[in-house]
Amino acid sequence: MKDLALHMWATPNSRRVSILFEELGLDFDVRPVNIRAGQQFDPAVLALNPFGKVPIAVWQDGTKQRVLSESGAILLHFAESDCRFLPATGADRDKTLMWLMIVLTALGPHSSQAHHWSELTTEPSEPALAHHRELVKRVYRLLNDQLKDRAYLAADYSIADIAAYPWIDLSHWTTLDIKDYPNLDAWRQNISARPAVVRGMALPVGATLD
Numbered sequence: 001m002k003d004l005a006l007h008m009w010a011t012p013n014s015r016r017v018s019i020l021f022e023e024l025g026l027d028f029d030v031r032p033v034n035i036r037a038g039q040q041f042d043p044a045v046l047a048l049n050p051f052g053k054v055p056i057a058v059w060q061d062g063t064k065q066r067v068l069s070e071s072g073a074i075l076l077h078f079a080e081s082d083c084r085f086l087p088a089t090g091a092d093r094d095k096t097l098m099w100l101m102i103v104l105t106a107l108g109p110h111s112s113q114a115h116h117w118s119e120l121t122t123e124p125s126e127p128a129l130a131h132h133r134e135l136v137k138r139v140y141r142l143l144n145d146q147l148k149d150r151a152y153l154a155a156d157y158s159i160a161d162i163a164a165y166p167w168i169d170l171s172h173w174t175t176l177d178i179k180d181y182p183n184l185d186a187w188r189q190n191i192s193a194r195p196a197v198v199r200g201m202a203l204p205v206g207a208t209l210d
Contacts, residue, residue: 019200
């Protein structure tokens with residue numbers, strides 16, 4: 001793959017992609033997009049993704065430029081292209097996709113909303129925070145139960161784990177204590193020790209969400 005670039009910031013959704021790229025051993029350039037400074041709405045970024053969101057993967061496919069946004073779509077494309085971290089067929093593929101969708105549609109959005117209502121909003125609402133905290137608790141309980149007798153969410157380490165990890169690593173955003181979910185916490189510590197995860201979580205270099 002030629003000239004692969006990842007437009008990203010220090011967000012969980014961006015870092016799930018940088019982790020996968022590191023796990024796959026891809027040669028890619030990081031293009032920082034500071035969302036705290038509103039750079040996601042710069043014309044050059046909007047030309048790649050009119051929704052004004054990162055991550056965005058851009059690469060050269062022959063004479064054509066390929067552009068892909070939405071972290072879940074990027075994970076699926078590159079895992080399938082490299083035939084790694086997503087089984088090609090069968091029940092293991094089904095389980096991986098199911099857990100990936102739970103992470104994409106529940107863990108990430110509810111954790112983000114809990115963070116919004118606990119730290120970011122200028123108009124705090126305890127009912128709103130309580131609502132999203134309870135939804136996060138439901139997902140945490142589900143993940144904790146799934147990890148009771150297994151090391152990973154599906155049959156083996158997969159894009160479901162990669163998608164989930166950056167959000168669980170920021171569990172304090174939700175105001176919940178990850179220690180209350182011991183299986184999930186053990187999984188977090190196991191994933192965090194992978195060298196590719198360490199590298200992916202450090203990108204973009206020097207970027208923060210402060």
